[in-house]
Amino acid sequence: MSMPRNSQLPSLNVVIVEDDPELRDILASGLRYFGHTVHAVSDGKALDAEMAVFPPDIVILDLGLPEEDGIDIAARLRSNCGCGIVMITARGKLYERVTGLEAGADLYFVKPVDIRELDAALRSLARRISLISRPLWRFEPLTSKLTTPSGVEIRLTAHECILMRKLLERPGENVPRREIFSALRQPDDLYADKRLETMISRLRAKVRAADPDTELPVRARHNLGYAFLAELKQDLIND
Structure with missing residues (x-):
């Protein structure tokens, strides 16, 4: 690559979601060359796991992903995360670009992409994001109230309040089921998992009914526990 990286420019935390291993490696190595910290995964489930331990400034999405496509992932991220969203895809028709942007993408590139242009675009996007106060989830334990990013x-x-307090002690991290059972003062018996799954399912439905465009960002972690995977107004957790 002919252009050396500029060590004086700030680096970004970037997660790439691309199921083509060759292209995934090219994008990752290219952005690392320009000084960014880059993690690369192949699908939406792997993205969720990565974001639990590596909060990104920007997520780069392919559209044609297995199971959950890039449009669905972008819409989910936009409702639950303040990160920038960049789509890089072979789909270049006008309606496809419009659909991607309406789903929540900040930028839309059609493959192939020059790494130098991508680096400049990511830095420009990061500057714009830093100037925008993105709405966040809020949890107020004293009033037993959860507020979605859109203000509902x-x-x-x-x-439910005990559950949210427990999950938000370590937002983004896995909370083992046994800790949740203990906080709820429920026995870890044969029916414990079913009770917890039912509670979370009902809370998801309650959020969806009140705010149809928002999904509760609670994810199961390999049958070991649950994690709250969204940015939150931290000052309200310990009220």
């Missing part, structure tokens, strides 16, 4: 308030039951 969800009233929580006592058990």
